[in-house]
Amino acid sequence: MANIPVIAIVDDDEAVRTSLASLVRSIGYEASTYESGIDFLNRQSEDPSCMIVDVQMPVMTGDELQARLVEAGRRFPIIFMTAFPTDAVRQRVLAAGAHCCLSKPTGGDEIIRCLEEAMAGHAAQ
Amino acid sequence: MSRFGLRFFSALLAFAVFLVDVLTPLEGAVAVLYVVAILLAAKTTHREDILVAATCCAILTIAAYVLSHGLSSISSPALRAAVSLAAIAITTMLALQNQAATMRLAAQARLLDLSHDMIFVRDRRGIISFWNRCAEETYGWSADEAIGRVADELLQTAYSEPRNAIEKILIESGRWEGAVKQRTRDGVLLDIEARWALQYDHLGKPLDVLETLTDVTDREQAHAALVQSERRYRRMFDASRIGIVEEDWTGVRAALRDVNVEADIDGYLRSNPDFVRKARSLARIKDVNPALQKMLGATNRSALLASVNDLMSESERTFLGALVAFAHGEPFYEGETELVALDGRRIPVLFTITFPTEPEGDGNVLAFVVDITERKRSQNALLAAQAELAHASRVATIGELTASIAHEVNQPLAAIVTSGEAGLRWLRRDVPQLDEVASVIGRIVSEGRRASEIVTRIRAFLKKKPAEQDMLGIAEIVSEAATLVERELSKEDVSLNIEVRPDLPQIRGDRIQLQQVLVNLLINAAQAMAHRSWPRIVTLRAELAESGDLLVSVQDTGPGIEAADVPRLFEPFFTTKQDGMGMGLAICQTTVEGHGGRLTVESVPGAGATFRLTMPVAQRQTKP
Incomplete structure (x- = not known):
């Protein structure tokens, strides 16, 4: 069981979180969901294989969480999703090492492609 | 010697002569000595005294003769008595004549006492021989104290020119006039206007000097105060940073009098722009201070000394108000206007113009002017x-x-x-x-x-309903909105006509929201006309619609709206602008509907568009 990749999903919107988890599980990965960046930092000491995170969240935004992880030396691929994409946000998160930045709503195929690319790239390193 | 003393000695002497005449056997005209008694009586300068003395002496002469010689014989003693009587008569006549002359002189001297000027007579050395009552009162020295003293020493006279030069003029012309300073007995310094006249003796030799002096201390002080006040005023005029114009409106007053319409001067002036224009050129500029010269770009004052007409533009409106105030005799008028500088620049100013209320004040109208360019x-x-x-x-x-x-x-x-x-x-x-x-x-x-x-x-x-439900005047909202878009319109070279009917009823709502609706419509209108060659005019009207609602319309001279676009114009996200979001008109309509009104549009393609905003008027409190 240890070789099933775990995908961490961080989103303050419960519906988005659950549907993403369902999608991830439907293709055979394991999903663990968190309602905020703080929630993730508190509960997940082990690095997931990949993380899907929302940009706009209260208290701690997605890119703030990313900065905290980089600071702590935790390196795993991160996929950003946002309901209000702007070039500024996209450039910022990609520059900080995000694997990709998707706009909501995004088709499932796109999400899965990103996810697999991210994990393949990370495994190759 | 007093009058009583003179009478007494006169009587005593007469009696002594009588006694000698009767009791001594002297053969001579002893009675002639009676004349001395008469002369003594004459010293009193009283006519009665002379007559009484003369009568008494005559009676005593006759009595002595009768007592000594009886009435029987007429001989040499009788002749001597007659001579004595003649001497008494002649002396009496001369004394009476002398008394009359003295009285005349005394009357003349009293006249000098009546004078309001100080008058004294002095000889060439300055020794005073006459001193009138006014001199006594003003200088504080009585005639007795002054007579015999040297005038210049007594009065500590100070001359403004050398004393010998004055003397020369006096000798040559017989007169001198000038200003001197003198001190009273109490040490008070007086400003004196002196007039001297030289008196000659019968040989034409200079004798005495008659000095007539007027105390002008008060006059001098008043004059000095006036000079000082004038200097102070001048300093204010020259140093003030406020522009000051001194004007003469005498011609304006005369023109107003000529038209003779006092009953309705306001109406006349308002309906006769020609008269107002004429009045402008009749208001003459007498002087301008340096601050005003600088303001108007003049290098000297003479360039500005014409009529106020030269300082005002053709369309200047406040002169009429000033003219009405002047016609009504009001003391001042204030306002804001523009002056035209010598190089044609328009200078926004605040002014106060003061009309002196005393008669003859028309020649001294003052206007105070402050440049408000920076403030503007x-x-x-x-x-x-x-x-x-x-x-x-x-x-x-x-x-x-x-x-x-x-x-x-x-x-x-x-x-x-x-x-x-x-x-x-x-x-x-x-x-x-x-x-x-x-x-x-x-x-x-x-x-x-x-x-x-x-x-x-x-x-x-x-x-949602507007948050604020205030009673609002549409004129105010219109003018605020116009102010807000002023720059944007001028940037696009669009001129804005505002036609707001007076006395429109109030409406109820949120001032800022409605103002924003108008701002939106005005900016849309301006943007619609941008880069067009036809006249760019936005007309903003506020009037009462036939329905009784308030109607505000924004009309432009732009290209108009395509017929196909009109139905969708108020839909959210519908836009004909390159970078528009399509929310402006949608929000406008929502706002207007929130106020219970309607926003509609009418357009003839190629001939502009008109947006109409209809608002219900606020219900007035009506009594049952």
């Missing part, structure tokens, strides 16, 4: 900043609204799409996981509902 400039900058801010906040509001719409709506959409994809994948597995599929379909349904609720909430938010 900063006021314009402030208005521009306000307009920019209003525009920016308008854009920001719309931007924020779209951001939050995007975020709110995209969240459920994202959940729906992702759930759908997940469902498909659960179905396509070798062993479809139907419970997972049921779960995602349930989520799709609930998220679909959530999205629709969000849309409903946004609509409700946009349609």
Whole structure:
């Protein structure tokens, strides 16, 4: 069981979180969901294989969480999703090492492609 | 010697002569000595005394003769008595004549006493021989004290020119006039106007000097105060940073008198611009201070000394008000206007013009003028900043609204799409996981509902009633909106005509929201006309519609709106602008409907568009 990749999903919107988890599980990965960046930092000491995170969240935004992880030396691929994409946000998160930045709503195929690319790239390193 | 003493000695002497005449055997005209008694009596200068003495002496002479010689013989003693009587008579006559002359002189001297000037007579050495009553009163020295003293020493006279030069003039012309300073007995310094006249003796030799002196101390002080006041005024005039114009309105007064319409001077002036124009050229400029010269770009005052007409533009409006105030005799008039500088620049100014109320004051009308160019400039900058801010906040509001719409709506959409994809994948597995599929379909349904609720909430938010329900005057809102767009319109070279009917009823609502609707319509109008060659005019009208509602219309001379676009114009996100968001008119309509009004548009393609805003008027409190 240890070789099933775990995908961490961080989103303050419960519906988005659950549907993403369902999608991830439907293709055979394991999903663990968190309602905020703080929630993730508190509960997940082990690095997931990949993380899907929302940009706009209260208290701690997605890119703030990313900065905290980089600071702590935790390196795993991160996929950003946002309901209000702007070039500024996209450039910022990609520059900080995000694997990709998707706009909501995004088709499932796109999400899965990103996810697999991210994990393949990370495994190759 | 007193009058009584003189009478006494006169009587005593007469009696002594009588005794000698009767008791001594002297053969001679002893009675002649009676003349001495008469002369003594004459010293009193009283006519009665002379007559009494003369009568008594004559009686005593006759009595002595009768006692000594009886009445029987007429001989040499009788002749001597007659001679004595003749001497008495002649002496009496001469004494009486002398008395009359003395009385005449005394009367003349009294006349000198009546004078309001100080008069004294002195000889060439300065020794005083006559001193009138006014001199006594003014200098504080009595005649007895002054007579015999040297005038210049007594009065400590100070001359403004050398004493010997004065003396020379006096000898040559017989007169001298000039100003001197003298001191009274109490040490008070007096300003004196002196007039000297030289008196000659019968040989033409200079004798005495008659000095007539007028105390002009008060006059000099009043004059000095006046000079000082004049200097102070002059200093204010020259040093003030406020422009001052001294004008003569005598001609204006005369022209007003000529038209003779005192009953309705206001009406006359308002309906006769020709007269007002004429009055402008009749108001002459007498003087201008350096501050005003600088303000108008003149290097010297003479360039400005014409009529006020030269300082005003053709369309100047406040002169009429000043003229009405002048005609009504009001003391001043204030206002704001523009002056025309020598180089043609228009200078915005605040002014006060003062009309002296005393008669003959028309020649001394003063106008005080303050240059408010800087103030105007900063006021314009402030208005521009306000307009920019209003525009920016308008854009920001719309931007924020779209951001939050995007975020709110995209969240459920994202959940729906992702759930759908997940469902498909659960179905396509070798062993479809139907419970997972049921779960995602349930989520799709609930998220679909959530999205629709969000849309409903946004609509409700946009349609909500205005927060403020104030009583508002449309004229005020119109003028504020016009101020806010002033710069934007001038940037596009668009002129704005405002026609607001007076006495429009009030409306109820939110001042800022309605002002923003007008700002929006005005900016749309200006943008519609940008880069067009035809006249760019926006007309903003406020009037009462036939229905009794308030009608505000914004009409432009732009290209108009395509007929096909008209029905969709107020739809959200509909725009004909390159970079428009399509929210402006939608929000305007929502705002107007929130106020119980309507916003409509009418357009003839190629001939501009007219937006009409109809608002119900506020219900007045009516008594049952």
